[in-house]
Amino acid sequence: MSSSSLKTKAKSNIRVGILGCGAIGSRIAKSIKDDGRAVLTGLFDINPAKSENLQKHLPQKNIVKKSYDELLHASDLVVEAVNAPDTRELVRRALLARKDVLIMSVGKFIEGESIFALAQKQGVRVLIPSGAIAGVDALKAVSQQRIDRITLTTRKPIYGFADNAFVQQKRINLSQITKETILFEGNVREAVKCFPQNINVAATIALASGARDKLRIRIATSPEFKVNSHEIEAAGDFGRLVTKTENVVCPDNPKTSYLAVLSAVRTLKEYFQGVKIGT
Ligand SMILES: NC(=O)c1ccc[n+]([C@@H]2O[C@H](COP(=O)([O-])OP(=O)(O)OC[C@H]3O[C@@H](n4cnc5c(N)ncnc54)[C@H](O)[C@@H]3O)[C@@H](O)[C@H]2O)c1
Incomplete structure (x- = not known):
């Protein structure tokens, strides 16, 4: 991504779409405050009850999407928070559509080189939070x-x-x-x-x-x-x-550490603000 497009993104309202409305996706969605830097514009879950239920707890109106394509259309940044067998393909589609992606299911990208190369080719960014660990x-x-x-x-x-x-x-x-x-x-x-x-x-x-x-x-x-x-x-x-x-575990999903959620929310905050602290 060029430095000029980085500047543009830091200033404007970045449209955020949530892919997967489980424990992590829901908490990230609630953290996005439509504060002039970012705006929550889409929710998609393969189980529609999950996205509909999350919608009820958000101030943004009518942002549930019926398909992943609709979510991509409504977003500049896609937050991947699914537990799907085809996670790699979902992320690949986002990158092909020139969307930045925050990846939570890092285990699916242990051999991530081809995905990172695709992001570079497309001129978009991949964000991987530290997750549940320090160091x-x-x-x-x-x-x-x-x-x-x-x-x-x-x-x-x-x-x-x-x-x-x-x-x-x-x-x-x-x-x-x-x-x-x-x-x-x-x-x-x-x-x-x-x-x-x-x-x-x-x-x-x-x-x-x-x-x-x-x-x-x-x-x-x-x-x-x-x-x-x-x-x-x-x-x-x-x-x-x-x-x-x-x-400690995330109250909504005992398999997920709460630190993973906090880490993702902070990663997004730095991305929206254009200020990165650490390393
Ligand atoms: N990086 C880390 O440190 C870290 C820590 C904890 C969890 N995770 C990972 O983050 C991901 C999400 O975790 P969670 O606790 O929110 O899980 P969760 O089970 O609470 O939620 C996952 C959601 O994804 C939805 N989903 C599944 N397949 C889908 C598809 N194809 N399209 C759209 N939605 C789909 C499910 O219906 C569910 O609502 C998991 O892969 C988990 O392993 C990463």
């Missing part, structure tokens, strides 16, 4: 140096794994766990397959650091864990960094 600012900075290793350790309460296919397939008896136990250790690609619920955070680390192949994922549980936590440890030419995040 993305530093990982982006140190990606310019040699990184030797990154470890992400995700700790969750036992109930967080109750319906996990990997745990069932490995015949891990969760009720017999009495102390911290590693359920999985492996690379990002294996983690995507075995623990799709944890992959957004891992994908964000992989993309920010540019060191996908140096990234190890550990997933642990214990009866003592009461919150979802993510710990990053990285080392390289820059030195060493360690961050730990202990997340």
Whole structure:
């Protein structure tokens, strides 16, 4: 995007469309105040009851769209907050229509190069918030140096794994766990397959650091864990960094950390204002 178009966007009312009116999409929609920089112009959900229900809680009138094409038509920026098998295709369509896109389902873009190249070709921007972790600012900075290793350790309460296919397939008896136990250790690609619920955070680390192949994922549980936590440890030419995040869950969706919502809202605020703090 040229600097002149950046200036234009920062000054004018950016039309925002929400794709997916679940926990994250709804909270982002409510955060957009039509303050002269941004205006909420569209809601679309594959389940119309979701978008209709969200509409009832918003000051903007008649912004529910009947199709994704209608949403694209009404937006300059699309907020992707779906849990769809075809998320990549939905984002690709937005970029082809020359819309900026904020991506929440980062796990779907772990190999994101082709999407980023498309955005560049189209002259539009892709925004990926830090999401449910701390440390993305530093990982982006140190990606310019040699990184030797990154470890992400995700700790969750036992109930967080109750319906996990990997745990069932490995015949891990969760009720017999009495102390911290590693359920999985492996690379990002294996983690995507075995623990799709944890992959957004891992994908964000992989993309920010540019060191996908140096990234190890550990997933642990214990009866003592009461919150979802993510710990990053990285080392390289820059030195060493360690961050730990202990997340409360989003009241509307216990699978989503509230920090992910806050992070997205702040990313959008900076985008609307044209002021970016961090890294
Ligand atoms: N980046 C992060 O740190 C982070 C953290 C938490 C969640 N997430 C991801 O963000 C996404 C949204 O999370 P959420 O908690 O709001 O989920 P949610 O389940 O509460 O809401 C998702 C909504 O998407 C809708 N939907 C599904 N397929 C659709 C389609 N094809 N078109 C339109 N709408 C569709 C559903 O009907 C639902 O209303 C998920 O992919 C989740 O994994 C990212």
